[in-house]
Amino acid sequence: xxxxxxxxxxxxxxxxxxxxxxxxxxxxxxxxxxxxxxxxxxxxxxxxxxxxxxxxxxxxxxxxxxxxxxxxxxxxxxxxxxxxxxxxxxxxxxxxxxxxxxxxxxxxxxxxxxxxxxxxxxxxxxxxxxxxxxxxxxxxxxxxxxxxxxxxxxxxxxxxxxxxxxxxxxxxxxxxxxxxxxxxxxxxxxxxxxxx
Amino acid sequence: xxxxxxxxxxxxxxxxxxxxxxxxxxxxxxxxxxxxxxxxxxxxxxxxxxxxxxxxxxxxxxxxxxxxxxxxxxxxxxxxxxxxxxxxxxxxxxxxxxxxxxxxxxxxxxxxxxxxxxxxxxxxxxxxxxxxxxxxxxxxxxxxxxxxxxxxxxxxxxxxxxxxxxxxxxxxxxxxxxxxxxxxxxxxxxxxxxxx
DNA sequence: TTCTTTATTGATTGACGCGTCAATAAAAAA
DNA sequence: TTTTTTATTGACGCGTCAATCAATAAAGAA
Numbered sequence: 001x002x003x004x005x006x007x008x009x010x011x012x013x014x015x016x017x018x019x020x021x022x023x024x025x026x027x028x029x030x031x032x033x034x035x036x037x038x039x040x041x042x043x044x045x046x047x048x049x050x051x052x053x054x055x056x057x058x059x060x061x062x063x064x065x066x067x068x069x070x071x072x073x074x075x076x077x078x079x080x081x082x083x084x085x086x087x088x089x090x091x092x093x094x095x096x097x098x099x100x101x102x103x104x105x106x107x108x109x110x111x112x113x114x115x116x117x118x119x120x121x122x123x124x125x126x127x128x129x130x131x132x133x134x135x136x137x138x139x140x141x142x143x144x145x146x147x148x149x150x151x152x153x154x155x156x157x158x159x160x161x162x163x164x165x166x167x168x169x170x171x172x173x174x175x176x177x178x179x180x181x182x183x184x185x186x187x188x189x190x191x192x193x194x195x196x
Numbered sequence: 197x198x199x200x201x202x203x204x205x206x207x208x209x210x211x212x213x214x215x216x217x218x219x220x221x222x223x224x225x226x227x228x229x230x231x232x233x234x235x236x237x238x239x240x241x242x243x244x245x246x247x248x249x250x251x252x253x254x255x256x257x258x259x260x261x262x263x264x265x266x267x268x269x270x271x272x273x274x275x276x277x278x279x280x281x282x283x284x285x286x287x288x289x290x291x292x293x294x295x296x297x298x299x300x301x302x303x304x305x306x307x308x309x310x311x312x313x314x315x316x317x318x319x320x321x322x323x324x325x326x327x328x329x330x331x332x333x334x335x336x337x338x339x340x341x342x343x344x345x346x347x348x349x350x351x352x353x354x355x356x357x358x359x360x361x362x363x364x365x366x367x368x369x370x371x372x373x374x375x376x377x378x379x380x381x382x383x384x385x386x387x388x389x390x391x392x
Numbered sequence: 393t394t395c396t397t398t399a400t401t402g403a404t405t406g407a408c409g410c411g412t413c414a415a416t417a418a419a420a421a422a
Numbered sequence: 423t424t425t426t427t428t429a430t431t432g433a434c435g436c437g438t439c440a441a442t443c444a445a446t447a448a449a450g451a452a
Contacts, residue, residue: 003428053411111363164356199449247441
């Protein structure tokens with residue numbers, strides 16, 4: 001009983017199922033059948049809409065990046081001062097959406113995949129550059145640009161590191177203390193550059 | 197023409213080949229044949245000495261951890277002050293051995309695998325705890341213990357984050373600037389706690 | 393020399409997973 | 423009503439890969 005206009009619904013369901021499957025499994029080693037089953041369809045349908053498995057994985061990664069960008073834009077809209085913009089950028093990376101177990105596991109898996117797939121590496125670089133430029137722009141209002149670039153790298157590295165620790169869920173840092181750790185670093189850097 | 201006493205040689209060659217294969221491939225998705233071929237033997241021999249593939253991977257991870265521990269102990273031996281011990285711990289993580297492309301890629305791949313394998317997660321936790329306790333011990337000579345614990349987490353996260361960026365080799369941080377970034381963080385934290 | 397242990401591999405098996413295809417069914421167009 | 427388009431799946435082929443096994447060969451022990 002095929003109702004028409006299923007395509008967008010199926011695409012979304014399959015992408016969500018992909019994130020969930022990767023998140024639960026902890027790697028990209030998930031079968032098309034597992035993903036499709038989770039979305040309530042057959043594996044053949046997943047191929048019908050996405051072609052090869054790689055295409056589905058790429059689409060899933062783009063979806064994650066789009067979500068992140070959307071949330072970032074929303075939070076930045078209400079932040080006027082450089083200091084507030086900094087906190088907004090930090091906060092978005094540890095929001096319930098982005099710092100959720102499944103999403104974090106998926107990110108980590110995609111990072112690994114990016115070593116093989118140039119397309120995925122390109123996508124990740126776009127994100128990394130955007131994060132870095134956002135951080136630098138905000139920091140530049142509080143310190144010399146050359147130092148801002150430096151500090152931005154430190155912040156980005158710390159965020160990535162906290163993602164790893166989250167994925168390994170041992171001494172899993174909760175979002176609150178993770179934010180506190182990064183904010184502490186930010187505050188220290190600003191203060192040290194301030195009283196010259 | 198089997199010479200005797202091959203076992204230790206083969207084991208080492210196979211483990212080295214595993215690191216190399218993982219490093220080049222960027223994931224644990226390497227076949228036993230690829231690994232064995234790189235070590236100059238047949239895949240059957242790899243199974244003969246290690247059993248299942250998982251066993252070889254676990255042995256490889258233990259080898260990486262052992263190397264790291266050995267180098268850490270060596271560097272700590274010559275460091276007397278808390279400040280020197282801190283720098284030694286940081287430096288080890290970015291040494292030519294540990295921060296080499298292959299080794300970094302292998303670490304990242306094992307991190308992902310640890311989400312599935314409890315045994316690997318256990319091994320990684322041992323390392324994480326040892327790193328954390330070493331850092332905390334050194335920091336405790338320079339600030340209150342409660343703060344030392346906090347700062348140790350920040351350092352560890354930053355190191356992990358720099359590993360990821362190294363693996364993605366885009367804005368790949370060279371060892372020197374990576375060390376500078378972490379040392380800067382350490383110095384700032386110490387200074388801020390110092391002049392109370 | 394004969395036997396046993398160690399080293400080594402080619403061939404094989406069995407499982408598994410991607411991607412394809414033909415077939416079915418219903419909605420919409422002709 | 424016939425035809426076309428959209429939705430959907432079960433079955434299958436093909437390739438890959440981990441793991442096993444029987445066979446070969448040399449070194450040392452008996």
